[in-house]
Amino acid sequence: MMPDLGKYAFEVGWSYVVTFALFAILIGLTLWRQARVKRLLAEVEARQGEV
Amino acid sequence: MTIWEYANPKKFMQTSARILPWIIGATVLSLGVGVIWAFFFTPDDFRQGASVKIMFLHVPAAMMAVNAWGMMLVTSLIWIIRRHHVSALAAKAAAPIGLTFTLIALITGALWGQPIWGTAWEWDPRLTSFLILGLFYLGYIALWEAVDDPDTAADLTGVLCIVGSVFAVLSRYAVKFWGQGLHQDSTIMKVGEKDPISPAFYVPLLICIAGFVLLFITLVLLRTRTEIRMRRTQALMARERVA
Numbered sequence: 345m346m347p348d349l350g351k352y353a354f355e356v357g358w359s360y361v362v363t364f365a366l367f368a369i370l371i372g373l374t375l376w377r378q379a380r381v382k383r384l385l386a387e388v389e390a391r392q393g394e395v
Numbered sequence: 396m397t398i399w400e401y402a403n404p405k406k407f408m409q410t411s412a413r414i415l416p417w418i419i420g421a422t423v424l425s426l427g428v429g430v431i432w433a434f435f436f437t438p439d440d441f442r443q444g445a446s447v448k449i450m451f452l453h454v455p456a457a458m459m460a461v462n463a464w465g466m467m468l469v470t471s472l473i474w475i476i477r478r479h480h481v482s483a484l485a486a487k488a489a490a491p492i493g494l495t496f497t498l499i500a501l502i503t504g505a506l507w508g509q510p511i512w513g514t515a516w517e518w519d520p521r522l523t524s525f526l527i528l529g530l531f532y533l534g535y536i537a538l539w540e541a542v543d544d545p546d547t548a549a550d551l552t553g554v555l556c557i558v559g560s561v562f563a564v565l566s567r568y569a570v571k572f573w574g575q576g577l578h579q580d581s582t583i584m585k586v587g588e589k590d591p592i593s594p595a596f597y598v599p600l601l602i603c604i605a606g607f608v609l610l611f612i613t614l615v616l617l618r619t620r621t622e623i624r625m626r627r628t629q630a631l632m633a634r635e636r637v638a
Contacts, residue, residue, distance in 0.1 A: 347435055352446040355506040359449045360434065362506075363456070363499050367610070370495045374614055378621045385628045392631060 402479035404623045411616045422613050426606030432599040440596075449507040451600055455607035457500035457525070463493030463611060464528065464556070464563040467535075471553035481623065483549035486556065487539050488618030492611055494532035501529060512577050521578040524565035531559035545626065 349356045401407050433451035440447035467486040474483035504522070505515035516522065535555055542548035591597070 345435070347445065347448075349445040349448070350439075352444055352448075352510060355510055356445055356448045359452055359503040359506050360430075362502050363452045366495050366499055370492065370614065373491075374617050374621075378617060381621050381624045381628065385624050385631075388628055388631045388635070392635065 402481050404481055407481050408620060408623060411620055415616055418609060418613050422606060422609035425602055425609055429599055429602035429606045433603055437599055438595055443511055446507060446510055449503050451603045453500060453503040453507060454600060455604045456496045456503065458604060459607045459611050460493055460496040460500050460528065461563050461567050463489050463496060464559065467556050468560050471556040474549050475553045484622035485615060485619045488622050489615050490532055490536050492614045497529040497532055501525060517577050519577045521566060524562050528562045528566050531562055
C-alpha cells in the first residue's frame, strides 16, 4: 500500500508529517480558544442575567 | 439584501453557523481525497521522481499564504474605509492561518529544494520575498497582541497589512519581475498552452488546492466567530466594571 518513494522518502515523508502536524496545531488551538471564549462568555452572560 | 448585512455581528454569527457544517464536510472530503490521491496514487515524475509528491502540499500552501494576505488586505481596507468591526476581526482571525501556510510553503520548499536544486535555501527573489511575507505575518499578529484598544489595533494592523501587501505581490510575481533565481515560474497557470502539466498530477493538485482553500475558509469562519464572542465578552465585562 505504501508507495515506493525511493531516495526521496525522507523529504516526501517529512513534508507530509510537518504539514499535518502544523494543521493539527492550528486546528487544535482554534478549537481550544473557541471553547474557552464560549465558556467565558456564558459565565459573564449568566452573571448579568442574560441568555 | 447586500453584502454589508454580514458586517452585522449577529447576522454573521447566524449565517456562518448555518454554512459551517457544509464547509467543514467539503474541507474534510476534498483534503482527504486530494492528499490520499496525491500521496498514494500519483506516478513519479520522469525527472524529479517521487519528490514531485511534495508539490501537492507546497503549491496549495504557497498559494494560500499569499491569498490569505490578500483577504486580510481587503478586510482591512473595509475596516479602514467603512469601520465594520467584523471585517477587522476577520483579518485578525486569518493571520495565524496565513502564517501556518507560509511556514508549510517554506519548509516543504526547503525539503523539495535540497534534492532537486542541491540546496534547501537560496536568496532567490521569490524565496526571499516569501520569507519577508512570513515576517510580516509575525509582525501583524504581534501588533494585534501589543495594542490594548481593539480599534487602534485594527487601524495599525490595517496599515501594516497595506505595507506588507507589497511583499505578498512580490512573492507571487517575483519570478516574472526578475529573470534570475532558482525558483521556476508557475506551471499550473500554463494549462492549455504548449507544455501543460500532466492530468495525472493536475487533477489531484486541483483537489488539494480546493482542500486548502476550504480549510482556510473553515478556520477563518471559526476564528472570526471566536473573536466576535471575545469582543462581546470584553464589552460585557467593561459594563460590569462600570456598574
